Amino acid sequence: MICWIAADRVKGHLRFPVFAVCMMAGGVLLAASAQVRKTVALDLGIGVDAVTRATPGNPKGLKPPHLRKEVKRKPFMVPRGVRNLALYKRATSSVKESVTGDVDQVNDGIKKSGEFDYVEFAGGHHWIQVDLGAVHRIHAVAIWHFYKNATIYNDVIVQTADDTAFTRNVRTLFNNDHDNSAGMGQGKDTAFYTRWWGELVDARGPESDGSPARYVRVYTADGVEGEAIRFVEVEIYGE
Numbered sequence: 044m045i046c047w048i049a050a051d052r053v054k055g056h057l058r059f060p061v062f063a064v065c066m067m068a069g070g071v072l073l074a075a076s077a078q079v080r081k082t083v084a085l086d087l088g089i090g091v092d093a094v095t096r097a098t099p100g101n102p103k104g105l106k107p108p109h110l111r112k113e114v115k116r117k118p119f120m121v122p123r124g125v126r127n128l129a130l131y132k133r134a135t136s137s138v139k140e141s142v143t144g145d146v147d148q149v150n151d152g153i154k155k156s157g158e159f160d161y162v163e164f165a166g167g168h169h170w171i172q173v174d175l176g177a178v179h180r181i182h183a184v185a186i187w188h189f190y191k192n193a194t195i196y197n198d199v200i201v202q203t204a205d206d207t208a209f210t211r212n213v214r215t216l217f218n219n220d221h222d223n224s225a226g227m228g229q230g231k232d233t234a235f236y237t238r239w240w241g242e243l244v245d246a247r248g249p250e251s252d253g254s255p256a257r258y259v260r261v262y263t264a265d266g267v268e269g270e271a272i273r274f275v276e277v278e279i280y281g282e
């Protein structure tokens with residue numbers, strides 16, 4: 044530790060110190076302040092004009108046992124500067140041909156839920172995938188399935204990996220396949236109604252500094268009443 048002390052000395056006695064600066068202490072304080080990053084509430088861009096304000100209501104059919112009670116989502120805090128990295132990046136899917144729409148629609152920035160605002164896949168358990176082009180630290184994955192008519196989709200699983208084929212360093216961020224019907228492992232996350240505010244998957248990690256990812260996959264099976272798989276938009280927030 045390096046300190047300077049400026050003082051008036053009178054007859055060999057220290058009369059009063061004028062200032063003392065301790066570089067080590069200062070350095071520690073600076074380092075600590077650098078670790079505490081300014082966070083802001085994530086803005087998903089879901090203003091009135093951006094989404095379809097669907098008629099409220101819930102499907103009257105089956106209610107899966109792991110269905111979550113709907114409550115207003117708390118502000119989701121992320122470091123300042125975190126933005127949607129998925130927009131217009133390369134998107135692919137597990138199907139050769141969609142029933143309607145194009146896979147590019149999952150990251151075209153359009154989150155409305157009208158007649159032509161989604162890509163639809165035939166039954167099964169399918170995925171869409173976005174290549175961020177490089178490894179980023181991601182903090183959230185936001186998903187809009189078709190929501191004009193509220194639906195509960197089965198087996199929603201969100202994973203990241205280091206390669207496009209998902210063979211290396213596969214990590215699961217979200218899995219609500221409570222009965223392992225998709226065969227990818229039993230998930231502990233809850234089922235949810237599709238809504239205009241989207242489903243937000245937390246990727247901030249234990250240190251709140253995000254998760255490294257390049258490839259992000261979102262799996263979905265058909266709805267609890269047999270609804271077709273329809274993706275409207277997927278956003279991946281990171282830096």
Ligand SMILES: [Ca+2]
Pocket residue numbers: 148149150151152153154160275276
């Ligand atoms: Ca879209």
Ligand SMILES: [Ca+2]
Pocket residue numbers: 197198219220221222223224225
């Ligand atoms: Ca299931």
